[in-house]
Amino acid sequence: MLRLIGRTLAVLSLLFTLWLAWVVVVPVSPPASPYTVSVAQNRTMGQLARTLYADNAIRSQWVMIAISRMMGSDRKLKAGLYQFSGATALWQYLSRFNDGHPDQGSVTIIEGWTFRQFRAALRREDDLRQDTADWSEKRLLAELGLSDGSSEGLFFPSTYYYLPGSSDLELLRRANHTLTQQLQTVWEGRAPDLPYQTPYQLLIMASLIEKETSREEDRAMVASVFVNRLRVGMRLQTDPAVIYGMGERYQGRIGKEGLRRDTPYNTYTRDGLTPTPIALVGRAALDAAAHPAESRALYFVARGDGTTQFTETLDDHNAAVRKYILKKG
Template identity: 50%
Template sequence: MAWAKRGCLLVITVLVLLGAIAMGTGAFLYYKQRQFADAPLTPSAERMVIAPGDGFNTVLRKLRQAGINEGQDAQWQLLARQLDAAGKLKVGEYALDATLSPRELLTRMRQGRVVQHRLTIIEGWNIRQLRAALKRADPLVHTTDDLDDAALMERLGFGGQHPEGRFLPETYVYQRGDTDLDVLKRAHAAMEKALAEAWDARADDLPISTPYELLILASIIEKETALASERPQISGVFARRLKIGMRLQTDPTVIYGLGAAYDGNIRKRDLTTDTPYNTYTRSGLTPTPIAMPSQDALMAAAQPADGDALYFVAVGDGSGAHAFSATYAEHNAAVARYLQQLRQQRTQETPAQ
């Protein structure tokens, strides 16, 4: 009996020791897993891409190729199961940096928090400038480089529509895999929305009859001044001229009509040579917009400022501001001041002999 009791005690002791060892081992492994999951990574690459069809083992191999050597494969696989990420990582491009832990990285991939790229359409750009910017954008997928403007609008679903002025100046966010058409569709929809809002808010006595005419007028206003505060005043000048049948006589339309022939200077012959866009030789609006107008320019075109000014000219002090005049005599005096200011600036810039 004594021997049997001693044997039972021995077995119990062994079991207790084995349990303690198991618990200790489990605690140690848990600690190591936590330590791995929350420690900073040390990648050598800045980004990696999960492609369609990539399984977790492929993703793990790409992480190794990106210089992430932390953790055993089994630890990554266990962490993926713990985060419910195994088989659920989203396709896309992901940033890799030393602030991320394995847990944070897999969580990003599980949630699809991919790298965001940006393309900004600048206020006043024309369609040639916009298409050049799209062509330079990386990693945007280029599908329209070989299309002319008509084919481009056809591909967008707006066949027969002139592309000038149709895309709202704004910053558009895209991700790897998006195409230039994706960005253009969003910019076109944004312009349609902004134009509709401006048209709905238009003044009762506005001397234009369609939203497209409003878009044309806004594009001319956009090119006439870089100062948002002046746009309603310039819109007022143009609205009053349209009401009395006076030609707009605005240089930006002439420049647009010259196209590639414009060399940075407007000459007298340019103002007198007739083109569809020469508002010195033709009355009314141009046949199409001449640039991409901003939302501010659209609202200025819809709500011109009150006043009696029919003329404006640059002040010439470098501020971009204009002097507004109600009569031709006042305008001539403002032009004379501008020319005097210009001569003074040139004299100051000319080095002494």
């Protein structure tokens, strides 16, 4: 009996070994040639294996996940585009992903980042040639053919692909060109009678909206509040602008001293828009700045659950502050 069990286990072990070898070693014809796999920032090997399996590019997602964990490659995924020509084995996919050399690298720039954060992200790209890493802002603007001012807000947040060894200057040029196109499109389709004289002023407003809320439902109302304030000569009083003006002095809270300290970006002490954008803006914030909601709201306060309370009068705003901020309502 024991001998029979032993033989059975040996046969099962052999069958499993043969199956595993078939899964790992024998190539599979991909759905297209070349087969392109996009690895986004922070994508896990589990997500990637499920994509390959759904595309019928591998025979088992679980084997791929298990082997990648044993190899440690599940923690080394390099973002970018990987191309595979012809039939490809599972081990070949793992080898490429483990080597971390995509056919095209990629870098994702997030809405609301500052230009400093953008440049820091570029410096982290090992496959990108760092031509501008030690350039001053003035030199960078000159090389891009931009006016000698601020670079803040002049680049569009998105995922950009690049060939390994290409220059970071080229990627910056593409990001600026994309922003210019997006801004021009939004400017040409803007609502009438907005308090902006130039596309750049609309860009500034979009950056304030970008930093005030990430909720799609609230962007147009935040834009409405800011536009209404400009129309009645009221100061914008937006904390993100104050924080931007504080620079490295900001340590997590503004405080009364920060609100009183005058900087070009302190919208509590100065009228109108800030002199430059305060962040990189996405299309949604641009659209909100170009098409504010129709309202008479002049105030808003966070409810504490991710939503926002908008009010028209100071009394109603103070009541909202007591209820949602001071918890006395």
